[in-house]
Amino acid sequence: MPRQRLAAVTSSPVRDLLALTDRPEIISFAGGLPAPELFDVNGWRAAFTAVLSGPAARRHLQYAPTEGDARLRELAAARLTGRGLPTTAGQLLITTGSQQALTLVAAALLDPGAVVAVEQPTYLAALQCFGMAGARIVPVTADDPAAVAEVFARDRPRLLYLVPTFANPTGRTLPADRRAAIVELAERHGVWIVEDDPYGELRYRGEHLTPLAAGSDRVIHLGSLSKIGAPGLRLGWLRAPEPLRAALIVAKQAADLHTSTVDQAAAAHYLATTDLDAHVGRLRAAYRQRRDTMLTMLAQVMPAGTRWTDPDGGMFVWVTLPGPADTAAILPAALAHDVAFVPGAAFYAADPDRATLRLSFTTSTPEQITEGMRRLGTAITAG
Amino acid sequence: MPRQRLAAVTSSPVRDLLALTDRPEIISFAGGLPAPELFDVNGWRAAFTAVLSGPAARRHLQYAPTEGDARLRELAAARLTGRGLPTTAGQLLITTGSQQALTLVAAALLDPGAVVAVEQPTYLAALQCFGMAGARIVPVTADDPAAVAEVFARDRPRLLYLVPTFANPTGRTLPADRRAAIVELAERHGVWIVEDDPYGELRYRGEHLTPLAAGSDRVIHLGSLSKIGAPGLRLGWLRAPEPLRAALIVAKQAADLHTSTVDQAAAAHYLATTDLDAHVGRLRAAYRQRRDTMLTMLAQVMPAGTRWTDPDGGMFVWVTLPGPADTAAILPAALAHDVAFVPGAAFYAADPDRATLRLSFTTSTPEQITEGMRRLGTAITAG
Known part of the structure; x- marks a missing residue:
């Protein structure tokens, strides 16, 4: 990071956002963290x-x-x-x-x-x-x-x-x-x-x-x-x-x-x-249920025309809102409703699609996901 | 380390040397390691x-x-x-x-x-x-x-x-x-x-x-x-x-x-x-004795005209042999006598003084230092 490029390099938006979402009442889909209650x-x-x-x-x-x-x-x-x-x-x-x-x-x-x-x-x-x-x-x-x-x-x-x-x-x-x-x-x-x-x-x-x-x-x-x-x-x-x-x-x-x-x-x-395979099996079972809950809730709470990925594994669902949306502008409303996500623009090297957002389903329980997705739907449809 | 400079960048000579000195019969003054027997x-x-x-x-x-x-x-x-x-x-x-x-x-x-x-x-x-x-x-x-x-x-x-x-x-x-x-x-x-x-x-x-x-x-x-x-x-x-x-x-x-x-x-x-101060006090007492043993032995075994530093602390003594010596050429003889040091040239950015060498006194007991310095004196005066 030579000095003439310092100004162009910024701290990770995800990590900066995580600092803002460290309130216990927030249900955060922003981080890419594994579930701590499943740590051995x-x-x-x-x-x-x-x-x-x-x-x-x-x-x-x-x-x-x-x-x-x-x-x-x-x-x-x-x-x-x-x-x-x-x-x-x-x-x-x-x-x-x-x-x-x-x-x-x-x-x-x-x-x-x-x-x-x-x-x-x-x-x-x-x-x-x-x-x-x-x-x-x-x-x-x-x-x-x-x-x-x-x-x-x-x-x-x-x-x-x-x-x-x-x-x-x-x-x-x-x-x-x-x-x-x-x-x-x-x-x-x-x-x-x-x-x-x-x-x-x-x-x-x-x-x-x-x-x-x-x-x-x-x-x-x-x-x-x-x-x-x-x-x-x-x-x-x-x-x-x-x-x-x-x-x-x-x-x-x-x-x-x-x-x-x-x-x-x-x-x-x-x-x-x-037996790491057995441990990974427990992670898979828990995360599969969390993914399924999130996908079910997406269908219930998102405005018509919203698209999302249906991942075979991992930690993330990628959502694209309909029309000329800007998810960075929606984030403050979401935080006001005590739910967090990452606006998608930061993941693009160029020409970001600002209607996108990333949701992580691994760190929240199914109950939290259900509640958090309701809040997110309210924030998006109200905004 | 962009690719055009890859050829110019070599692995640390000290670490490469350490790999060669990992025989139990070697008394090594080469590493810059703390004494493991003093770890808490x-x-x-x-x-x-x-x-x-x-x-x-x-x-x-x-x-x-x-x-x-x-x-x-x-x-x-x-x-x-x-x-x-x-x-x-x-x-x-x-x-x-x-x-x-x-x-x-x-x-x-x-x-x-x-x-x-x-x-x-x-x-x-x-x-x-x-x-x-x-x-x-x-x-x-x-x-x-x-x-x-x-x-x-x-x-x-x-x-x-x-x-x-x-x-x-x-x-x-x-x-x-x-x-x-x-x-x-x-x-x-x-x-x-x-x-x-x-x-x-x-x-x-x-x-x-x-x-x-x-x-x-x-x-x-x-x-x-x-x-x-x-x-x-x-x-x-x-x-x-x-x-x-x-x-x-x-x-x-x-x-x-x-x-x-x-x-x-x-x-x-x-x-x-x-009580880290007390632990550091124990390190100081042990290392002081090791430094003193090394300095005493340097006066006994080194050829006339050899110079060395007299450190107030730390881990190293820096030795300069008399005349047009090359310590890298002496190292194989030292290793043959089961003692190791680091030739000084690697520590110079330019124009190395090849008559120099680095000795670490922290990793060896006073008894090992006494014996190792005898071996080093033999290797240097024989070579």
Whole structure:
């Protein structure tokens, strides 16, 4: 973020908004937070206690290798392998959340002025991160291979950033045939793909899709413990194609030397001793019901002509109001009715559709969702 | 680290060397690690157990504000205030180790081609970090105000990076009158000073010196729990002058959203419930004895004409061999004798003195230091 660009870089609107919605009476659909009542507190406490007991405890408080805890890398690799992406521990770099992975990729791959292609709308912290690296951001419709080919040929992007499964903010998933087509185009044009996959395990319907990285060495795959474990530990993993690995490790070393030794050790202990699939199954059951409640309520409370996505998984529903609406102008009325959402414009690199908004259904109970959606309907139809 | 500079950026020589010295028979003076046998394992285990128990436990596993844990910021501010640097919680940003603070400062302040002034020799990960940001690095003799004034006037640096207290790698401390002179020059020339202070509490002799930041709003002060608590938690704090604070928070948000919630909460609990001064007193007593043993042995084993620093605190002694020596060429002989050090050239931005080497005295017991220094003397005089 060199100084001449400081003025252009603003704090995340979502995070600023969250600060405003931290009143207990607010029902917030604004954050992208996992449900805290579903955290496995006992499991995590046991894990931290275990790794800080016994002869290895002192090692878990000391400096550690940049690449990450060997056992955690093994366990994360096994989990990726089980999900259709054959991976060895040596291919993985543990990151301080997958947000850090985005910064490392930007540091290793982007010169000022480099072009980054993104879906539109997309994860806004990725937009910020690439913007801070001085990249020029070009929107692309990932679901349309001909449009992708045109952008690749015309703009010659250095990388394409995708959340292909249960995207933030739309909840959409790229079908298998589109994945194959995009990978083929990336290989032909020499474009790196960043496959950001924090939500992939939170599927409520349909069959698991193979990650893009399984089909190509042009794909950098990012995974995270934040949505299936606990985000407070800031633990993610980056599966790096061999030619990029050394540069990413150097960037990680400059960024923070390594990720918290004790958090990594606790996560390795947790993954080795817990039935994570069973825990994820509980998350899926709870979140599926919350999604269904939200979709049911959307049909009841929204004005005629409103459209919304019907996500197969993840945390978000993307809503488009009818006519020339501006959801940023509706937000104050919503907050006055004690309900919060994120206006959609922030998720666009250019030409925002201001009639859009993002709703997260994971942090509220079905009862809260029912009540919150009633409030939202009142705020929208009254405004 | 844009791609055209990838080839110029190498992994830290110290960390690469550490990988080679990970044999149990090696006595290593190479690392800059605190002594693991002095970690307060019981205190840290109790802290993690406490913050993952009770009603706040779920909050300590959740996403959290970018600026850091409110209680930890209060406690770190109180500690800085007690050391002569009046600080409020609002002035501090919690960082993922103070290594991250360097990267945030680089992101917020440095354009490619910006000039960074550094002492010579200096902390090599700082050199890497500024190099990756595309900065031009200019050496300066901080102990000579006229030389500093000349560099400020001629090269117009954006910032001056200093480890003013028990520097890495030399162990030297900038006297009070020099601190005042440099601060005055920085204000006059509009140069930011980064005051990196990881070792300041590890004083074995003499009186505490007031941090440079106490005298000026041009100083960014970096502190760390790594040397007085445990480096594995990756916890540091950055005291940011007001005009930079917003930009540093945005850079932190892009870097990793926030530092580990559970580690921050555990550190706050630890600081609130432990007599850290007493713990630091134990570290000082142990490290003082280790420093004294190393200095005694240097006089016994080194060839005539060898010079070394006599640090008032910290972790390092800086040695200069007589004549046209090259310590990198001596290292293999040392490793063959099962002792390790860091050749000094890596700590220079330009024109290295190859007759120098860095010895760390904190990680070895006095008995190991005695034996290791005998081995080192043999390797040097035989080579």
